[in-house]
Amino acid sequence: MAAKAGKRVTAADVARSLGLSRATVGFVLNGTTEQRISEATRDRVLAEAARLGYRPHTAAQALRRGSSKLVLLIIPDWPVGFSISECVEEASHALEAEGYSLVTQTHHPVGTARPLWELLDPEVVVGFAPFNQDELAAMRGCGITKIIPGPGHSASPPDPLGLHDGPRLQVEHLHTRGHERLGFAATSDPRLSTLVESRLTAAREAVASLGLPPLVVRSVDAPDTAGQAVHDWLQANITGVVAYNDDSAARTIRAAVRAGHEVPADLAVIGHDDNPYAALFLPSISSIRIDYAGLGRHLATLALQAATGRPLPTDGVDAATAVVARESTES
Known part of the structure; x- marks a missing residue:
């Protein structure tokens, strides 16, 4: 006997189809090992449950266990x-x-x-x-x-998204390569505002701890804003840019190259998150790798x-x- 179309197949349906008690079928389907049920009966129950399309009722199982x-x-x-x-x-x-x-x-x-x-x-x-x-x-x-x-x-x-260690390492990486005036490439995506502010705060703290001038912050969401940001940074003698993430780094590098500047000779850029394309970009993007796995x-x-x-x-x-x-x- 098959269950009606659209109706969940239950342990009771399996029991009726085999002419067995609900308790016996329930013991088999729930994997109860304390009850003595022959292997032949157990195999019959499992085979019939598969034929009828029985699926365990998750909520009921949760209540039982x-x-x-x-x-x-x-x-x-x-x-x-x-x-x-x-x-x-x-x-x-x-x-x-x-x-x-x-x-x-x-x-x-x-x-x-x-x-x-x-x-x-x-x-x-x-x-x-x-x-x-x-x-x-x-x-x-x-x-x-x-x-x-x-x-x-x-x-x-302690710092699951690199909100503190990542920006600190970005700043220190640029500083050890001789960059003392730094910019910060941000995004204005409202969904990321909290993360951007957290990483920017950490970068500012790292800059202050090294005795460097304050970061010059610019948004690089679109080609025109990224181009203006690169122009502003170079006018302010910025030589290194801490990017919020690899997307921001890529936009910054693209804008700089399109304006005829060399990366990193004129403007060094480091991203964050080490997305797979960071290694494939030209020039390849220095980044912060977090073991997300x-x-x-x-x-x-x-x-x-x-x-x-x-x-x-x-x-x-x-x-x-x-x-x-x-x-x-x-x-």
Whole structure:
């Protein structure tokens, strides 16, 4: 007997089709090992379940075992580029190895879609940034207590996106190559305003600690603004540019070359995030590499610690930050 079209096939349907008790079928489909069920009966149940198209009811299983085996990762409203994708992919692999599934949702401040924590019953919710009080209250209202970062689970990578170490290394890299008057290539994308301001603040602190003149900040979002920025920097005797990311670095280099200037002889530029195209650009772009795969593994470790109570590793996060020197700063 097959279930009606459009209706979920249940364990009861499998039991009726085989003429077995619901309890026997339930023991087989739930993998219960405490009950003595013959291999022949077990094989019959599994074969019939496959024939009928049975799929386990995730919510019911979660209630029985007290765990949904789901981790929800909330991504801020950022353009999802290579770095975030690499982080998510690595976190997903690490969680799958432990029997957990990773689900992601991008948080759009003006969106009207219900948050997935209301729909999926995740065991753990993880964010790249702290959640606000309204979000925490909403999660608690759904019965979610394992929140990272959040009350009781505040462990997080010390600088997961290179907000402090990255800009410091950019400034130091240019300074060691003789550049004392520096510019900062920014973007005016409102989605990135918090990240841009954080990296700019860190770069300013690094410049001040070295006793260098203040950064000259310009936006390089479009060809005309990038061209004007290059003109302004050269007029101000700027010889090195700290770019918010590799996109900003590429726009700066393109504008400089199109205006007839040499990189790095006239203007050295260092990007951030070390996207794959940084090595392919001409000239190739010096950048800051963050081990986003390591960050993904660390996020998975934090989620598993919250879910299972296992101790965190003593060696901490392995998302190292380092300079990758290429042609845009190397003469």
